[in-house]
Structures are given as structure tokens and as C-alpha cells.
Amino acid sequence: xxxxxxxxxxxxxxxxxxxxxxxxxxxxxxxxxxxxxxxxxxxxxxxxxxxxxxxxxxxxxxxxxxxxxxxxxxxxxxxxxxxx
Amino acid sequence: xxxxxxxxxxxxxxxxxxxxxxxxxxxxxxxxxxxxxxxxxxxxxxxxxxxxxxxxxxxxxxxxxxxxxxxxxxxxxxxxxxxxxxxxxxxxxxxxxxxxxxxxxxxxxxxxxxxxxxxxxxxxxxxxxxxxxxxxxxxxxxxxxxxxxxxxxxxxxxxxxxxxxxxxxxxxxxxxxxxxxxxxxxxxxxxxxxxxxxxxxxxxxxxxxxxxxxxxxxxxxxxxxxxxxxxxxxxxxxxxxxxxxxxxxxxxxxxxxxxxxxxxxxxxxxxxxxxxxxxxxxxxxxxxxxxxxxxxxxxxxxxxxxxxxxxxxx
Numbered sequence: 582x583x584x585x586x587x588x589x590x591x592x593x594x595x596x597x598x599x600x601x602x603x604x605x606x607x608x609x610x611x612x613x614x615x616x617x618x619x620x621x622x623x624x625x626x627x628x629x630x631x632x633x634x635x636x637x638x639x640x641x642x643x644x645x646x647x648x649x650x651x652x653x654x655x656x657x658x659x660x661x662x663x664x665x
Numbered sequence: 666x667x668x669x670x671x672x673x674x675x676x677x678x679x680x681x682x683x684x685x686x687x688x689x690x691x692x693x694x695x696x697x698x699x700x701x702x703x704x705x706x707x708x709x710x711x712x713x714x715x716x717x718x719x720x721x722x723x724x725x726x727x728x729x730x731x732x733x734x735x736x737x738x739x740x741x742x743x744x745x746x747x748x749x750x751x752x753x754x755x756x757x758x759x760x761x762x763x764x765x766x767x768x769x770x771x772x773x774x775x776x777x778x779x780x781x782x783x784x785x786x787x788x789x790x791x792x793x794x795x796x797x798x799x800x801x802x803x804x805x806x807x808x809x810x811x812x813x814x815x816x817x818x819x820x821x822x823x824x825x826x827x828x829x830x831x832x833x834x835x836x837x838x839x840x841x842x843x844x845x846x847x848x849x850x851x852x853x854x855x856x857x858x859x860x861x862x863x864x865x866x867x868x869x870x871x872x873x874x875x876x877x878x879x880x881x882x883x884x885x886x887x888x889x890x891x892x893x894x895x896x897x898x899x900x901x902x903x904x905x906x907x908x909x910x911x912x913x914x915x916x917x918x919x920x921x922x923x924x925x926x927x928x929x930x931x932x933x934x935x936x937x938x939x940x941x942x943x944x945x946x947x948x949x950x951x952x953x954x955x956x957x958x959x960x961x962x963x964x965x966x967x968x969x970x971x972x973x974x975x976x977x978x979x
Contacts, residue, residue, distance in 0.1 A: 598708040619705060626765045633762055 585657045592631050593653075597624050609653045617652070625650060632656075638663050670811050670867075672852055672977070673860040674727035677945045678720045679848040682932045689826045690846035690934030692716055695723075706779070709766050711746045713825035713847075717776035718783065720849035721821055725784065728853040734815035735789035737806050738777035739799035739822040741937020742830065747771035749829050776823055789815070797971030800941040804869045804975065807854050821851030822938035839968070843907045846934015850941035852948075864951045867960075867976040868892050875969045878916045885920060885964065888974045900958040901925045901950050903943050905965035907935045913969045921962075940965040940973055951979045 590604035597620070611617035614625070628650060632638045638660060640646060649659045680690035700719040701707045710718065717738070725733065750767040769775075774792035781790050789810065793802040800822040807820045826847040834840045854866060870888045889895055902921040906914040907930045918926050927950070933942035940963060947961040956979070963975040 600704060600708050621705070623709070623765055623769070630762055630764060634758075 582657060582661065585660060586653055589631075589653055589657055589660075592635065593618075593628070596627055596631055607653060611652060613650060613652055613656075628656070632660065636660050636664050668812050668856050669858075669865050670808050671855050671858045671860065671863070671865045672948055673731075673817070673855045673858070674724050674853040675851070675945055675948050676720050676724035676727060677848065677850045677942065678716050679850070679933050679942055679945075680846055684844065687828065687831070688844065689831060690844055690932075691826065692848045695719060701783070703783070706783070709770060710779070711744055711770055711825075713740075713744050713746065713823055713849075714770060714775055714779065716825065716847075716849045717821065717823035718779045720823070721776070721780040721819060721851045722783065724821065724851035724853055725780075725819060728817065728819075729859075731817050731853075731855070731859060733784070733786055733788065733817050733819050733853070735791075735807070735810045735818040736777050736781055736786060737789075737791050737793070737803045737810070737818060737820045738774070738780075739793045739795075739803035739820075739938055739941070740773055740776070741794070741796050741799050741824050743773040743794060744771045744775060745825055745827045745830050749827060776821075780819070797937045797965075797967050798871045798873060798973060800938045800944070801869050801871045801973045801975065804866065804944075805871075808866065808869070811854065811856050816857065817853055817855045819851060819853055821849065822941035823849040824936040824938045826934070826936065840935065842909060843935045844930070846930065846936050846939065848933050848936070848939075848942055850938075850945045852944070862952055862979070864948055864977060864979050867978045868974075869976075870974045872972045873970060876913070876972060881913065881917060881972070882920060884972060885917065885962075885974060888976070889962075892976055894960060894976075896920050897923060899924045899960050899962045900954075901927060901947070901961040903927045903929060903947055903950075903961060903963045905930055905940060905943060905963075905967070907967070909968075913966055914964075917964060924962075935967065937967075940975065944975060944977075947975070947977045951977060 590607045685691045697715045747767045748771040773794045793799045795802045807818045902924040906928045929943040943963040961977045966972040
């Protein structure tokens with residue numbers, strides 16, 4: 582699990598071009614949107630692409646998005662539970 | 666009566682004649698963090714967007730508090746890096762799962778739009794994408810806006826050089842013996858002379874077809890006559906000579922035996938809106954030369970197409 586969390590942090594930094602942020606700067610349990618990293622709706626689309634490209638996961642139910650995308654940990658939990 | 670169009674502020678992010686290892690004249694960039702302070706906006710901006718937005722903001726800073734009534738931008742090829750990224754993503758992902766950032770940032774008007782967003786400007790905002798005549802088209806629109814009542818117009822041009830574009834243009838034989846370049850130049854043009862340098866844009870003329878030497882000379886002389894001038898009235902003649910052997914510039918300098926001849930593509934390289942660097946150079950020349958220097962003419966063309974004349978006076 583810890584390995585997946587570190588990998589996800591690095592993927593977010595690379596794909597969202599988060600300047601001057603290292604994986605250590607990202608709190609695993611902090612909100613990704615609004616507070617915390619301060620991501621927005623375009624970033625949400627980029628994260629959907631990260632899930633599909635890298636983990637083969639499609640979010641079937643959009644209403645679950647808020648819960649899944651809450652933090653790095655919730656994302657990692659979702660990947661672990663749904664990766665084939 | 667046509668209003669006089671003063672040039673009150675200028676800014677440039679340009680290569681300054683320094684070639685990279687790839688033989689391209691790449692712009693020497695400032696630290697963008699100091700100019701585009703919003704990190705969330707900045708992280709999504711590609712090289713050309715940062716270059717253009719920063720250059721526009723620097724120009725507005727020089728203009729002071731005077732309100733801007735229009736933002737007009739020009740680009741020949743637009744946001745190439747993001748376009749390439751988006752097109753590659755279409756192929757790699759078989760037209761599914763496309764990256765939204767590269768798409769939204771690859772549109773031609775993104776630079777003018779970002780400047781408007783960052784400065785809360787809700788006025789006229791237009792982008793000209795007319796190949797080698799994009800900057801000239803933006804200048805013509807600027808002159809019309811000022812004649813129709815706008816006071817201050819931010820007008821600028823931006824193009825970037827990418828390795829993919831270089832490979833494609835070289836493969837097509839379009840840049841043989843030519844140094845490719847890039848850059849951003851912005852200007853505030855106004856109906857008032859707030860910069861006290863008294864430099865103004867007098868006229869712009871374009872022609873997109875091909876010329877022989879006689880037609881070229883006629884094009885230039887007619888433009889000068891339209892502005893009540895002849896070739897002896899030009900103090901400085903600036904050309905977009907890019908060093909091609911069969912240069913269309915060979916004969917034009919002979920039309921101005923008494924003028925100082927200058928070139929600009931040895932400094933900024935060849936790109937569709939390179940004449941905006943010629944414009945920047947012309948303003949600098951008029952600012953730093955004696956009062957008897959009155960008229961500067963810029964002549965640009967590429968491969969005997971997209972001929973343009975821009976006349977500045979002091």
C-alpha cells in the first residue's frame with residue numbers, strides 16, 4: 582500500500598505539473614481539492630486519465646467521485662480494491 | 666482625420682542572437698514565478714503561454730495605471746508544444762481518453778485570454794492567426810480600434826519553436842540555411858503620448874502573394890507615397906533578411922541609399938511573427954537616436970510571400 586501511495590504522489594506531481602512539490606510535501610490524508618493541494622475540476626479529469634491509463638480503472642459511478650478523490654489514501658484504496 | 670497611434674510601452678522576451686545546441690534561437694526567459702505569481706495558473710502554462718503572458722504583463726507594468734481598452738494578440742503557428750502533445754495523445758490513445766489540459770491550452774487565443782483573466786480585463790479581445798501576416802493584421806486592428814475610440818490597446822505577437830516543428834519544416838525544405846527562432850513582443854499603443862517619446866505607428870501594408878524586384882519596389886514606393894513620404898525620408902530601413910542566398914532582400918536596400926540598414930532575424934530568428942521583433946527594434950532605434958531620426962520603415966517577407974511594411978515616425 583505504501584508503495585502505491587508513493588507512486589500515486591509522483592504521478593500526480595508529474596501529470597499535474599505541480600511545481601516545487603515533492604512527494605514528501607503531499608499529506609496522504611489531506612483533501613486533494615479545495616484545501617490541501619488545491620486541485621480543481623480540470624485536475625479531476627487528469628486524475629481520471631491517470632486511473633484509466635496506469636491502472637485500467639474506470640469510475641463507473643460518478644457519484645462516488647467525491648469520496649474516491651478525497652485524498653491520496655482514498656484514491657489508493659480505490660485502486661487496490663478495483664485493479665484487475 | 667486619422668488619429669495618431671503612439672507607442673507608449675514595449676516589452677520583449679527574445680533570443681538575443683544566442684543559438685541553442687539544436688541550432689534554434691530560443692528565447693531567453695525570465696523567472697516566470699516573479700511575473701505570473703498564481704502557481705495554479707502557471708503550472709498549466711506551456712512555454713509559449715508563459716512567454717506570451719509574462720511579456721504582456723511586463724508591458725502592462727511599463728504602461729502604468731492607464732486602463733487597457735483592448736487586448737489583441739497575434740501568432741502564426743500558435744501553441745505548438747501543447748498541440749503536438751494533444752495530437753500525440755489522440756494517436757496513442759486511439760482517439761479516447763484525451764488529456765484536457767493540453768487541449769484547453771493549445772488554442773490560439775489562450776495567451777490573450779489569460780492576460781485578460783489575470784488583469785480582470787473584460788474589453789475587446791481578439792487573436793489573429795494569419796501566418797506570416799498575423800502581427801501586421803493585429804496592428805491594423807489596433808489602429809482601427811484606436812480610430813474608433815479606444816484609448817489604450819495592448820497588442821503583441823508570440824510564436825514558439827519546438828523540435829517537432831523544426832524537423833517537419835526542415836523535412837519540407839522550408840528552413841534550409843535559415844535559423845529558426847521564437848519570441849514574444851508586446852506593445853501598448855495609444856491615442857495619447859504618455860511615454861513622452863513621441864514615437865508613433867504611422868502605417869501598415871501587407872501583400873500575401875509573390876513579387877519580382879520591380880513590383881516589390883513599387884509596393885514600397887506606393888506605401889511611402891500614401892504616407893506623404895519618399896525613400897529619402899527614411900532614416901532607418903529594417904529588413905527581415907534571414908540570410909537565404911536567393912534573398913528577396915537583395916534589391917530593396919538599394920532603394921534607401923541614405924538610410925541606416927538594419928536586420929532583426931539574426932537576433933530573433935525566423936518565425937511567422939518575427940516582424941514584431943523588428944517593430945521592437947524600430948522603437949528602440951527611434952528612442953536612442955537623435956531627433957533628426959524621424960521615419961523608420963520595417964520590411965518583412967518570407968520566401969517571397971507575406972510581404973509587409975510597417976512605418977514608424979517620431
